[in-house]
Amino acid sequence: MMNEAATPLGLRVRLLAEAPxxxxxxxxxxxxxxxxxxxxxxxxxxxxxDAVTFDHEHVPTALLARLEAAGTPVRPGPAALEFAQDKxxxxxxxxxxxxxxxAWRVVSTPDALADFATDVGWPVIAKTSRGGYDGxxxxxxxxxxxxxxxxxxxxxxxxxxxxxxxxxxxxxxVVILAEEFVPFTRELSVLVARRPGGQAVVYPVTETVQRDxxxxxxxxxxxxxxxxxAAGIEALGLRIAEELGVVGILAVxxxxxxxxxxxxxxxxxxxxxxxHWSIEGAVTSQFENHVRAVADLPLGSTALRAPSAVxxxxxxxxxxxxxxxxxxxxxxxDVRVHLYGKGVKPGRKVGHVTVLDADVEGARRRARAAAAVxxxxxx
Ligand SMILES: Nc1ncnc2c1ncn2[C@@H]1O[C@H](COP(=O)(O)OP(=O)(O)OP(=O)(O)O)[C@@H](O)[C@H]1O
Ligand SMILES: [Mg+2]
Numbered sequence: 106m107m108n109e110a111a112t113p114l115g116l117r118v119r120l121l122a123e124a125p126x127x128x129x130x131x132x133x134x135x136x137x138x139x140x141x142x143x144x145x146x147x148x149x150x151x152x153x154x155d156a157v158t159f160d161h162e163h164v165p166t167a168l169l170a171r172l173e174a175a176g177t178p179v180r181p182g183p184a185a186l187e188f189a190q191d192k193x194x195x196x197x198x199x200x201x202x203x204x205x206x207x208a209w210r211v212v213s214t215p216d217a218l219a220d221f222a223t224d225v226g227w228p229v230i231a232k233t234s235r236g237g238y239d240g241x242x243x244x245x246x247x248x249x250x251x252x253x254x255x256x257x258x259x260x261x262x263x264x265x266x267x268x269x270x271x272x273x274x275x276x277x278x279v280v281i282l283a284e285e286f287v288p289f290t291r292e293l294s295v296l297v298a299r300r301p302g303g304q305a306v307v308y309p310v311t312e313t314v315q316r317d318x319x320x321x322x323x324x325x326x327x328x329x330x331x332x333x334x335a336a337g338i339e340a341l342g343l344r345i346a347e348e349l350g351v352v353g354i355l356a357v358x359x360x361x362x363x364x365x366x367x368x369x370x371x372x373x374x375x376x377x378x379x380x381h382w383s384i385e386g387a388v389t390s391q392f393e394n395h396v397r398a399v400a401d402l403p404l405g406s407t408a409l410r411a412p413s414a415v416x417x418x419x420x421x422x423x424x425x426x427x428x429x430x431x432x433x434x435x436x437x438x439d440v441r442v443h444l445y446g447k448g449v450k451p452g453r454k455v456g457h458v459t460v461l462d463a464d465v466e467g468a469r470r471r472a473r474a475a476a477a478v479x480x481x482x483x484x
Contacts, residue, residue: 110392128445180352189374193234208285215252221283230284231255240318289360294379295342298394386414411461415468417476419456421449424481
């Protein structure tokens with residue numbers, strides 16, 4: 106999707122892909138297949154580019170620092186990216202900035218997790234500080250019986266990008282972060298795009314629905330958010346981007362308390378699933394503004410192109426033939442479909458659907474109907 110945004114600007118994308126069949130490799134002709142964690146591979150790749158960016162956050166920061174030292178602009182840079190890779194570092198930094206966060210503590214033993222829960226009240230959330238994604242590496246611990254599990258999991262591979270094996274024992278830089286369970290009324294996100302010199306733009310606040318740690322649906326602008334709260338959240342996003350020196354897209358995931366106050370859940374520094382609506386729904390998509398920021402070009406307008414934009418993710422279900430369902434889905438002329446060229450597996454994100462509509466409920470109904478046809482029965 107970054108490539109789709111870069112092409113009309115005449116910017117050429119070179120891709121370092123994990124495997125030849127990845128989604129991006131299917132659409133970027135200049136693809137090198139290689140290991141993004143291997144220093145020689147990344148340094149050789151960077152010889153042929155003017156700047157480096159990512160579509161995930163798992164490239165080791167030490168390697169990115171080497172790239173920077175070798176003269177390649179890395180955007181976002183490793184100093185900022187640290188706070189998207191390491192949730193414990195993120196909590197410490199945001200708390201020091203006075204940004205509202207859930208109560209939190211780094212805990213090194215199951216007993217320490219139980220002590221934290223005694224202080225803040227059960228249930229609590231435990232997270233691995235690094236390597237989690239789509240809810241993997243996040244546990245809701247409801248009572249003393251559950252305090253062992255996060256620590257047991259620490260010794261297992263955490264995600265697709267964790268090279269760590271059981272035999273190695275826990276990775277030294279991964280810890281368990283304990284958090285107060287926030288009884289949120291809904292989740293929100295705000296996206297900022299920022300250039301190296303500091304110019305920044307912010308998108309309207311998005312309401313997001315996560316189930317089992319996976320984003321299912323977004324609505325933009327977030328319904329029922331007062332202009333004051335929306336402005337406060339936008340200012341919070343801009344401030345974090347500025348203070349951390351982010352270049353490119355920063356996504357701030359938030360939880361809204363019953364009082365209407367928000368706390369930060371986590372940060373992402375790349376185009377984010379909760380910003381996919383912007384392809385059709387904003388004058389300039391998050392992908393284009395990411396590419397512009399990385400290329401140090403003026404940023405585009407983030408204004409909405411419709412009163413509301415709803416994005417529904419398409420998850421792998423019982424329908425193996427997504428393209429075969431298009432004649433039905435596209436019968437609604439306002440449904441915009443994005444399929445990622447991935448094999449259908451239960452629960453895997455294989456695409457998304459966006460509908461712009463003056464009526465939020467109408468947009469939701471149409472986007473959900475389209476996603477439901479593409480999915481078949483959900484896994
Ligand atoms: N302190 C908390 N209180 C209540 N719910 C929480 C808390 N922290 C996380 N959650 C829930 O768990 C979900 C996943 O948490 P988090 O975003 O930290 O995990 P992740 O696996 O890194 O997610 P992502 O796929 O966005 O990278 C959140 O979207 C939220 O629904
Ligand atoms: Mg998250």
